[in-house]
Amino acid sequence: MQENLPIxxxxxxxxxxxxxxxIIPVLQDINLDIAGGEFLAxxxxxxxxxxxxxxxxxxxxxxxxxxxxxxxxxxxxxxETELAQWRATNVGFIFQFYNLIPVLTAFENVxxxxxxxxxSGKERKSHVKTALSxxxxxxxxxxxxxxxxxxQQQRVAIARAVVTDPTIIVADEPTGDLDRVxxxxxxxxxxxxxxxxxxxxxxVTHDPRAAKKAHLIKHLDKGVLxxxxxxxx
Amino acid sequence: xxxxxLIFKNAFRHxxxxxxxxxxxxxxxxxFGLLRTVVDSWYAGVKASAANRLVSRNAISLVFPLPxxxxxxxxxxxxxxxxSYGNWFGGIYIDEKNFFANFAVEPKSYLELYPxxxxxxxxxxxxxxxxxxxVAGRKIADxxxxxxxxxxxxxxxIFPGQWEFVLRAIYKGKTKSIDETQFIxxxxxxxxxxxxxxxxxADQVGFYMIGVKSPNIAPEVSRAIDKxxxxxxxxxxxxTEKAFQMSFISMSEAIVVAIQLVxxxxxxxxxxxxxxxxAMSARERIGEYAVxxxxxxxxxxxxxxxxxxxxxxxxxxxxxGTILTFPAAKAFGAMMSQFFPIFNVSVxxxxxxxxxxxxxxxxxxxxxxxxxxxxxxxxxxxxxx
Numbered sequence: 001m002q003e004n005l006p007i008x009x010x011x012x013x014x015x016x017x018x019x020x021x022x023i024i025p026v027l028q029d030i031n032l033d034i035a036g037g038e039f040l041a042x043x044x045x046x047x048x049x050x051x052x053x054x055x056x057x058x059x060x061x062x063x064x065x066x067x068x069x070x071x072x073x074x075x076x077x078x079x080e081t082e083l084a085q086w087r088a089t090n091v092g093f094i095f096q097f098y099n100l101i102p103v104l105t106a107f108e109n110v111x112x113x114x115x116x117x118x119x120s121g122k123e124r125k126s127h128v129k130t131a132l133s134x135x136x137x138x139x140x141x142x143x144x145x146x147x148x149x150x151x152q153q154q155r156v157a158i159a160r161a162v163v164t165d166p167t168i169i170v171a172d173e174p175t176g177d178l179d180r181v182x183x184x185x186x187x188x189x190x191x192x193x194x195x196x197x198x199x200x201x202x203x204v205t206h207d208p209r210a211a212k213k214a215h216l217i218k219h220l221d222k223g224v225l226x227x228x229x230x231x232x233x
Numbered sequence: 234x235x236x237x238x239l240i241f242k243n244a245f246r247h248x249x250x251x252x253x254x255x256x257x258x259x260x261x262x263x264x265f266g267l268l269r270t271v272v273d274s275w276y277a278g279v280k281a282s283a284a285n286r287l288v289s290r291n292a293i294s295l296v297f298p299l300p301x302x303x304x305x306x307x308x309x310x311x312x313x314x315x316x317s318y319g320n321w322f323g324g325i326y327i328d329e330k331n332f333f334a335n336f337a338v339e340p341k342s343y344l345e346l347y348p349x350x351x352x353x354x355x356x357x358x359x360x361x362x363x364x365x366x367x368v369a370g371r372k373i374a375d376x377x378x379x380x381x382x383x384x385x386x387x388x389x390x391i392f393p394g395q396w397e398f399v400l401r402a403i404y405k406g407k408t409k410s411i412d413e414t415q416f417i418x419x420x421x422x423x424x425x426x427x428x429x430x431x432x433x434x435a436d437q438v439g440f441y442m443i444g445v446k447s448p449n450i451a452p453e454v455s456r457a458i459d460k461x462x463x464x465x466x467x468x469x470x471x472x473t474e475k476a477f478q479m480s481f482i483s484m485s486e487a488i489v490v491a492i493q494l495v496x497x498x499x500x501x502x503x504x505x506x507x508x509x510x511x512a513m514s515a516r517e518r519i520g521e522y523a524v525x526x527x528x529x530x531x532x533x534x535x536x537x538x539x540x541x542x543x544x545x546x547x548x549x550x551x552x553x554g555t556i557l558t559f560p561a562a563k564a565f566g567a568m569m570s571q572f573f574p575i576f577n578v579s580v581x582x583x584x585x586x587x588x589x590x591x592x593x594x595x596x597x598x599x600x601x602x603x604x605x606x607x608x609x610x611x612x613x614x615x616x617x618x
Contacts, residue, residue: 108235
């Protein structure tokens with residue numbers, strides 16, 4: 001994917017939740033373009049809709065109306081099955097609480113997305129080792145998540161996110177559960193993914209220090225998107 | 234292979250819970266297997282019945298006798314190959330608790346009609362020669378340590394007195410389903426004694442056992458026998474041996490139905506326990522299932538994880554329970570041998586055990602799977618942290 005061409009295009013996006021009889025608007029008329037190779041930070045107070053927007057871009061939630069085109073696909077038109085296949089191919093996920101499977105080793109956790117690709121065991125092994133070497137954890141591949149520190153677990157999660165070589169990576173508060181040093185390591189790693197591997201990262205964060213690492217910061221407030229004029233680095 | 238590994242690892246994440254659930258299933262399968270074996274044992278006589286044997290008895294009731302003179306008339310009926318006869322003796326060996334079936338029969342024709350009782354030729358000849366001789370099934374001979382030549386005394390209840398017999402032969406069943414706890418002696422010995430003591434009860438039999446050429450003509454022969462004695466002082470009711478045995482079962486049908494119901498209730502209870510285990514496991518892992526779905530795994534994969542775990546736990550419980558059923562049935566059968574002379578775990582019972590465990594595994598997984606597969610990913614991810 002060529003840099004600076006919009007890899008994510010969002011037009012007139014609306015999303016609401018219903019609680020009983022009440023309809024609660026979460027996102028209102030969102031319009032957003034994200035270029036390939038961009039590192040975007042989404043900020044905003046709790047309940048502003050930033051995680052919802054991230055979920056919509058990643059194809060794990062459905063909008064009420066509007067268009068979301070990601071990597072050339074109008075994902076609003078995909079069925080659940082098609083969306084699952086699309087996610088497996090195009091999106092890598094990094095979560096606040098790492099979301100590793102506790103009964104699988106680091107190697108097996110990273111291997112999980114590859115089970116959907118039809119690669120042979122040998123090929124999967126090679127891909128996993130490469131991904132773990134990117135996050136500098138090849139020596140811990142046989143460890144279970146419970147035997148790793150928070151920072152190491154998040155690095156395993158990053159390896160899992162990149163192992164299928166997705167076009168975009170979505171990260172929801174990736175440093176929210178980490179100490180300062182580990183958070184810094186993770187952010188540096190994410191920067192490397194953008195600069196060295198050309199990944200597009202969309203990150204939701206509360207942490208201004210984390211947001212500073214991004215190329216672009218967008219603010220959401222009560223479901224309305226505002227660009228931060230100071231945010232371009 | 235990854236999914237099998239994951240199912241196995243998931244099953245043992247809460248070792249105590251899994252251990253208790255497996256124990257519960259094992260005990261339930263054991264109880265189910267034993268109860269089914271009790272039911273099988275109840276029907277053992279029916280199963281052992283031959284299709285080419287008829288039983289003729291007094292049409293009013295089994296307790297009323299038939300004249301011995303009927304024997305020759307029955308033999309003359311078309312299709313009849315052999316006729317034997319006998320009486321339920323109802324003797325007690327030392328104490329009432331030592332119960333076993335004992336019959337006075339015409340020995341030669343009886344053994345011809347029942348080739349499933351296997352006797353050594355020399356012992357059979359010795360039995361036929363000795364009017365006070367008797368044949369014992371292997372199990373009661375072992376139980377009371379009787380050896381050929383031993384004298385055994387039964388206390389008569391229907392035919393009062395102390396009756397002395399000499400063990401001349403021990404029979405074995407041709408198959409495992411043959412009752413090896415019977416005591417058979419010469420009808421002549423009974424009849425001659427009755428002639429001397431209660432003459433009015435002599436020359437009467439409780440039942441005729443009739444061999445027919447082919448099972449196909451059994452109904453026709455039955456009708457012919459009953460027709461022969463219609464309007465006589467002792468009308469007959471003739472039926473196949475199976476129907477005759479079933480008439481005993483039908484007297485206790487309510488008990489059999491109750492046992493069958495209890496056996497299914499045991500399975501329903503363990504189904505509830507298993508469903509609870511799976512519901513707890515799935516609820517705890519709902520976030521993980523959301524992660525799988527996020528990564529691109531479909532609902533089918535999540536369903537396979539839950540169904541696989543449920544079936545794995547129920548299968549382990551089934552294997553342990555089924556293995557335990559055999560020694561338990563042996564011990565139970567030995568303890569209750571006077572009531573259940575044949576107490577073997579049948580292949581059908583093992584199949585039912587397997588079917589029950591599969592049903593338990595599948596049903597227990599349905600609701601957790603539905604919840605896990607239908608939850609929105611965003612909602613599932615919210616449960617983490």
